Amino acid sequence: MLYADLSLAQKLERTEARGNAAFVETRARLLPESGACWREVAGAYAMFDGPDSPLTQTFGLGVFEEVTAGHLQELEAFFQERGAPVLHEVSPLAAPSLLPLLTARGYQPIEYTTLLFQSISAAEMAAVPEAAALRTRIAGPEEAELWARTAAAGWSTEGPDLAEFIFDFGQISARSALSFLAEHEGRPVATGALIMHDGVALLAGASTVPEARGQGAQAALLDARLRHAAARGCGIACMGALPGSQSQRNAEKQGFRVAYTRTKWQLMR
Incomplete structure (x- = not known):
């Protein structure tokens, strides 16, 4: 039985972060002039894929290590030096001390994403017939x-x-x-x-x-x-969806369960 706890959150957040890091590395290799890069700070991955890219943010903040004001200063400099907004997508399972830090520094919530998951097993998966064509x-x-x-x-x-x-x-x-x-x-x-x-x-x-x-x-x-x-x-599959969206309903119909809903925070100063 899988539970939506901190251990699961660490697995889901790190998988998404690793996938996005691979994307950024690919962008940097194919288009070095883009300046695409990433950095790890306090266990979180900070991505820069261009100022307008949906990947330009952090993943896993507060889930692997407790975050300090110094960590946030380092992350803010990483984005601001590249002319990008400062964005952190935060799991509700992050350390509780993170929220007062974010609000004190002038962050505001701007977006939600629901993460869904299910156990998978090659031995237990029933065949889904494909249409002939x-x-x-x-x-x-x-x-x-x-x-x-x-x-x-x-x-x-x-x-x-x-x-x-x-x-x-x-x-x-x-x-x-x-x-x-x-x-x-x-x-x-x-x-x-x-x-x-x-x-x-x-x-x-x-x-x-x-x-x-x-x-x-x-x-x-x-x-x-x-x-x-x-x-x-x-042994675990996961995906993200807008809360309450058709994508979330479709995922739940396929056996996925809600793990948690993340909040994206943006620095407004």
């Missing part, structure tokens, strides 16, 4: 642009600016995580990503092109990623 596979390194284009197409209904961002972001993601494709009659229609660290599998990158929604592509991708992770020794 649907198949899933891992995209090769040479298919990074194809994966990113498919992911961007899934967000095209939200506007061209977001689709362009997803395409750029996806090309890095496809080179830093295991990238899965779902194909319908040989045509890519959906994407998913998988990050594995220390027995934990993080699921991300879900996107389905509008005309292929409701045909089981994401269910097939979820099953493929869980099986892949379980076969490689992962």
Whole structure:
């Protein structure tokens, strides 16, 4: 039985941090002029992937070590020297002493993310039948642009600016995580990503092109990623979602449970 305690929080936070560190390292390797980099402070990973990137923040603050004012000063300098906002995404299982420190220094909460989890076992997973015309596979390194284009197409209904961002972001993601494709009659229609660290599998990158929604592509991708992770020794799967969203409901339908809801804090001074 898995419990939503500090031990689980440390596993989930470190897995996400390691996956994001791999993303930042890939960005730095492919685009050194971006200045992408990361640093560990008090057990938390501070990421810089550009001032506007959703990865430019800390992960795991207060979960591994008690945070001091000196630690926050060091983290603030890391972001401010790079012209980025100072953002910390904090688990409610972080040390209680962190919250008064954040409020005293002028931080305000701006966003929530719910983390969900479930136990996985290769021996216990029931087969999910795929539609005859649907198949899933891992995209090769040479298919990074194809994966990113498919992911961007899934967000095209939200506007061209977001689709362009997803395409750029996806090309890095496809080179830093295991990238899965779902194909319908040989045509890519959906994407998913998988990050594995220390027995934990993080699921991300879900996107389905509008005309292929409701045909089981994401269910097939979820099953493929869980099986892949379980076969490689992962015993926990996790994902993030907006609280109360359709993504959260879908995850709960698939057996995921809420671990906790994180709060993103931004320095306002």
